[in-house]
């Protein structure tokens with residue numbers, strides 16, 4: 001299932017807020033629309049918001065009325081500023097914006113060449129995402145055995161990427177190789193990406209999935225019902241992994257129960273310029289906590305915290321699966337030291 005497409009100056013994507021109850025495809029036509037789609041989480045997931053931001057710049061280039069290259073570059077920079085303010089934690093967003101801007105600034109030809117270069121770069125990034133995810137799947141599948149029961153958190157599937165996913169790529173690839181794996185998806189409060197999106201995606205593919213609430217993770221592990229944990233990532237820094245809130249809890253529980261804990265992410269999610277304490281954790285609206293859907297569940301006026309991500313120290317991560325292969329924790333630490 002391809003989550004996002006460029007179609008002659010329009011970006012088509014599925015409104016993930018409505019899934020699984022409604023599959024509504026929406027059209028995004030300019031940078032401002034793209035920025036609000038990202039902020040409101042019509043589309044979400046680190047690799048996907050990276051590609052979406054690239055497409056936001058492509059929309060600006062495609063529809064621009066600029067007559068000079070310098071003017072178009074200025075419009076792109078303004079769009080980049082808007083996009084950078086949408087969500088702070090996933091590094092892919094910033095990585096993608098920088099890559100497209102760099103491409104734009106390097107164009108030697110005329111205005112039309114600049115326009116084409118920006119659009120082609122965004123399309124190329126979308127296609128590369130799918131290829132990288134296939135590679136993540138191929139490498140990661142080696143870690144899974146026939147019959148493995150894999151716990152995953154949030155949604156790191158096709159819906160979080162252009163296609164195929166990261167954590168779910170590993171599960172899909174193992175399944176395609178004939179390994180009879182099954183998945184335990186936790187619901188992932190407050191936005192319920194596990195219940196709404198991971199369960200939906202896996203059921204579409206016919207991969208066995210069992211849904212649990214977040215507070216059941218310790219119980220299912222203690223009962224020996226989980227063989228491996230695989231999650232995605234929003235930013236992998238030198239000493240930890242930022243991912244959906246709740247990942248840290250699962251990692252600590254996995255260590256207690258001697259269950260391997262793997263992170264699957266493309267290298268565009270690596271950020272060796274930062275340590276855990278430098279990562280900005282997005283704080284989202286209190287409404288996400290006091291409401292489930294449109295039903296209020298907490299008293300008016302209650303104080304709320306709603307951090308959207310947490311950071312799992314690298315000591316809890318057994319390996320990172322990226323498009324280049326599987327990095328053990330020790331290999332990752334060495335790489336991070338060399339690159340930071």
Ligand code: MRU
Nearest residue numbers: 044045046154156160232233244
């Ligand atoms: O707030 P979200 O839904 O954008 O958060 C998504 C996650 O935390 C995913 O696990 C992460 O982006 C990896 S997706 C391949």
